[in-house]
Amino acid sequence: MNNSQENNINITVDGNEVRVPENFTVLEAVQKSGLYIPRLCYLENLKPYGGCRLCMVEIENMRGYPTACTTPVVPDMKIKTKTRELQSMRKEIFKLILSEHPFTCLVCKENQECPEYMFSTRKVSTTTGCNFCTSNGDCELQDLVDYLEIKEVDYPIEYRGVPVIHDNPFYEIDYNLCVLCGRCVRICNEERNSGVLAFVQRGNATLVGTAFNETQFEAGCEYCGACVDVCPTGSLSEKMGRWVGHPDKSTITSCPFCGVGCTMNINTRVDRITSVGPEPGGRTHPLQLCLRGKFVPGDIVHHPDRIQTPLIRKGNNWIEVGWEEAIEFAASNLERYRGNQFGMIASAQNTMEENYILQKFARKVMRSNNVDLFASYPDRTILNTIHNYYLNNPPPVIESIPSMDTILLLGTDASVTHPMVENRIRKAYHNGSDIILANTHFNRSTAFTAHQVNYKPGTIVPLLEFLSHKTGQFKPSRSSRKGNANKRYYSEISAVVKTTGIPEKDIKDILSVLKNPGKLMIIAGDGILRSPDSSYAIHILFSLDKISSDKNGSSLLFLLDEGNRYGGTFAGMHPDFLPGFKNLNDSDLRDIWSENWGTILSDISGLGCNNMINNIREDGITALFITGDLPAHQNLANLKFLIQQNLFLTETSTFADVFFPITVFPETAGHIITLDRKLKEIVPVISRAEELNTVSDTLSGISTKMMDQGFEFKHPRDIFGEIVSFTDITFSEPGTSLSEYEYPKEQPVTRKNGLAAKLVLDTNGYHILGNNLSQHIPDMKSIRSEGILNISPDMIKKLKLNDGDFIRVHTEFGESKLKVKCMTELNGEVAFFTPGWEHLKLVSTGLSPENTVINAKFEKV
Numbered sequence: 001m002n003n004s005q006e007n008n009i010n011i012t013v014d015g016n017e018v019r020v021p022e023n024f025t026v027l028e029a030v031q032k033s034g035l036y037i038p039r040l041c042y043l044e045n046l047k048p049y050g051g052c053r054l055c056m057v058e059i060e061n062m063r064g065y066p067t068a069c070t071t072p073v074v075p076d077m078k079i080k081t082k083t084r085e086l087q088s089m090r091k092e093i094f095k096l097i098l099s100e101h102p103f104t105c106l107v108c109k110e111n112q113e114c115p116e117y118m119f120s121t122r123k124v125s126t127t128t129g130c131n132f133c134t135s136n137g138d139c140e141l142q143d144l145v146d147y148l149e150i151k152e153v154d155y156p157i158e159y160r161g162v163p164v165i166h167d168n169p170f171y172e173i174d175y176n177l178c179v180l181c182g183r184c185v186r187i188c189n190e191e192r193n194s195g196v197l198a199f200v201q202r203g204n205a206t207l208v209g210t211a212f213n214e215t216q217f218e219a220g221c222e223y224c225g226a227c228v229d230v231c232p233t234g235s236l237s238e239k240m241g242r243w244v245g246h247p248d249k250s251t252i253t254s255c256p257f258c259g260v261g262c263t264m265n266i267n268t269r270v271d272r273i274t275s276v277g278p279e280p281g282g283r284t285h286p287l288q289l290c291l292r293g294k295f296v297p298g299d300i301v302h303h304p305d306r307i308q309t310p311l312i313r314k315g316n317n318w319i320e321v322g323w324e325e326a327i328e329f330a331a332s333n334l335e336r337y338r339g340n341q342f343g344m345i346a347s348a349q350n351t352m353e354e355n356y357i358l359q360k361f362a363r364k365v366m367r368s369n370n371v372d373l374f375a376s377y378p379d380r381t382i383l384n385t386i387h388n389y390y391l392n393n394p395p396p397v398i399e400s401i402p403s404m405d406t407i408l409l410l411g412t413d414a415s416v417t418h419p420m421v422e423n424r425i426r427k428a429y430h431n432g433s434d435i436i437l438a439n440t441h442f443n444r445s446t447a448f449t450a451h452q453v454n455y456k457p458g459t460i461v462p463l464l465e466f467l468s469h470k471t472g473q474f475k476p477s478r479s480s481r482k483g484n485a486n487k488r489y490y491s492e493i494s495a496v497v498k499t500t501g502i503p504e505k506d507i508k509d510i511l512s513v514l515k516n517p518g519k520l521m522i523i524a525g526d527g528i529l530r531s532p533d534s535s536y537a538i539h540i541l542f543s544l545d546k547i548s549s550d551k552n553g554s555s556l557l558f559l560l561d562e563g564n565r566y567g568g569t570f571a572g573m574h575p576d577f578l579p580g581f582k583n584l585n586d587s588d589l590r591d592i593w594s595e596n597w598g599t600i601l602s603d604i605s606g607l608g609c610n611n612m613i614n615n616i617r618e619d620g621i622t623a624l625f626i627t628g629d630l631p632a633h634q635n636l637a638n639l640k641f642l643i644q645q646n647l648f649l650t651e652t653s654t655f656a657d658v659f660f661p662i663t664v665f666p667e668t669a670g671h672i673i674t675l676d677r678k679l680k681e682i683v684p685v686i687s688r689a690e691e692l693n694t695v696s697d698t699l700s701g702i703s704t705k706m707m708d709q710g711f712e713f714k715h716p717r718d719i720f721g722e723i724v725s726f727t728d729i730t731f732s733e734p735g736t737s738l739s740e741y742e743y744p745k746e747q748p749v750t751r752k753n754g755l756a757a758k759l760v761l762d763t764n765g766y767h768i769l770g771n772n773l774s775q776h777i778p779d780m781k782s783i784r785s786e787g788i789l790n791i792s793p794d795m796i797k798k799l800k801l802n803d804g805d806f807i808r809v810h811t812e813f814g815e816s817k818l819k820v821k822c823m824t825e826l827n828g829e830v831a832f833f834t835p836g837w838e839h840l841k842l843v844s845t846g847l848s849p850e851n852t853v854i855n856a857k858f859e860k861v
Helices: 026-032 084-098 141-150 183-191 226-230 291-301 323-337 352-365 382-392 398-403 419-430 444-448 459-468 478-483 493-500 504-514 532-549 567-569 587-598 608-616 634-638 651-655 695-705 716-726 778-783 793-799 837-843
Strands: 008-013 016-021 076-078 171-173 198-200 207-209 234-237 249-254 263-269 272-276 313-314 317-320 342-346 371-373 406-408 432-438 451-454 522-524 556-557 622-629 641-646 658-661 670-673 679-682 757-761 789-793 806-811 815-822 830-833 853-861
Touching: 008 026, 016 026, 026 076, 026 815, 076 504, 084 141, 141 171, 183 226, 183 459, 207 622, 226 234, 226 830, 263 853, 272 291, 291 313, 313 323, 323 641, 323 695, 342 608, 352 371, 352 567, 352 587, 352 622, 352 670, 352 695, 352 716, 371 567, 371 608, 382 532, 382 567, 398 419, 398 444, 398 634, 406 419, 406 504, 419 432, 419 444, 432 504, 459 493, 459 504, 459 532, 459 641, 522 532, 532 556, 567 670, 608 634, 634 651, 641 651, 670 716, 789 806, 793 815, 815 837
Parallel strands: 008 076, 342 371, 342 622, 406 432, 406 522, 432 451, 522 556, 622 641, 641 658, 757 830, 789 815
Antiparallel strands: 008 016, 171 234, 198 207, 249 263, 263 272, 313 317, 313 658, 670 679, 757 853, 789 830, 806 815, 806 853
């Protein structure tokens, strides 16, 4: 909205001249003048529709009483907002609305005394009044009753008698309190584009609900909580802070669950999280989040199973001890494991400061480069490649997605992994963007695409080669072809059709769009980042980047998993890179960092996460320090010493010798770097318990006991200051151009022991510091299909299966018995699986899968 002087006009509001932008509505203009107009259906950022009629005004030379939210201003317009006639009509309209909502307390003559004298003792139930309503005190109906000075309602209460839904995940639903304002329906359909809620039935029987009387889960609810945020009554109420009371503080911070890093507001009362969302009285600021950001923080921070006291293992038992004793115990044992036998595994949801101090401890104190983030990318060069490319070609910002002409989605289900990216993709679709989705199967994004193609699992590279070649961007060098004689160069459409299984017409349609894409954005997910040819595929994307008409920076957006994978790697939590993506194998850079830290860094290359686990043995890794949780791999039993710093005792804890509690993001300060390279701040919203130490406190204590220095930080800002002083994000070594890039050696297709089917693996991002949310939050478990094998209708027919039957799945790693569910979006001998940690042996030899597609065989049990 342009508020420049030349686009402003003069209007008169209640006798006062006001200058407002010419594209304002009357409601916006009146609000700008500092006056209030009652409304129930209006929501900022949504197209107004004037449903409640409460915002009606008088406008000179205009018939009737137009609604302020739908009427645009014009020069010299004269508006009246609070005449006797207006107030009288508003009162009658609102009384009719209240006739279908419990209003006894709203108009009670003694309700002013309730907050002071009836705080604990409730007079009546929700069916008749306010005092058992969770919105009491933050209810727009109460505000409207006061503004309209309603003392009594002349109409009888018509209580709907609709059963309250208590078993809905995360929030309860009581449509008896609904005033049919339409906010939840409109934000679900217009802002979130989820299409779950609607008005059902007609006339006096109208209710908010779902089509065909389904539950919200059955209707495809994504549990973003937007409907809860905008509800003006207590019809939708969160379970988490339902009876905690009204917040006494609201704090803006950043969400670390995925790489989007959304701005979030957390409401607290007496150092306890009551809700995540708009502050009291607000409805849309900050904008809505996704399931993880909205509903998880409070459940995790205040979880009854959370450990807050250090523990030392004595025999088979955990013994509570003080921090001093636990730190002394850890330090005295770690002394024996300095060098390359020590490993550090951290979480990508740690702040930059935490990951910096962890890798510094490993390299400086323990003299080991075995540092990595849990579930790191199989190709260890990927993040450095992206980092270097972005230095010269800044990434697009997430907010620009809705303005793109063309969007190419590759190997992703953003609705699950990065919901707020998906939200903007849906907006782009409604704005007319030409959206192309190439994936192994249909998903939620399919409904918002103009072109959807499903390629055979593991064949996306040939498609990218062809598209890049035909758009004039990709011609491999002669030396590349000579050095890789067995590698097909996919320049002919017939070869691509045969390899990928994509119909020729669909490929031609996509190519037609990409030859003249306008402003293009390419969004790549784990189907690219975790594929065997990931590095090569990324270099092809660098070439496709050139076809966008927008030459200001890059059109590539990589959906990095978990909140701070980029920032954690930049902070040095990577076996190959020192902070700032400085190559560990470069002796000059290693000398610089040795001087920075006052030590001599090891020149022995580090091991990644999976390699550490697979090298636990007498002459390999003998001691580990783990922050967060990870799968309880059988090799952990062979460690001589294991430290875990985590929120909960888990299966991995059974192998630990000492357990340190840990703070989590609402309790700590720091920074993250988002997938579009924004530096965002994590702000503590509650005080950590007195018995809790931060990661920095713990390592400072251990390093002091081990007679090492450089960890005496008093605050995360001190750690951040050291990162800034020692790193330079503006420098990059020249990247490799695609014409110089060598083809990866082609691996022969093998089908061991008849493993002819394909198992497509979902990257499970529903963790906090590695802890599986489904194991700790019951409502999360009820909506997540972890451990369910989704198989194609073809496989259902071939194996004569029904939903709920069990089959035995064989892979090169192991076998498992799994419950099946038909997934109509799949074709051929393909299954889709979100593994839990108990299925690790089926998909990997390490801690996480090395590929998103593995060969498998299915047998009916």
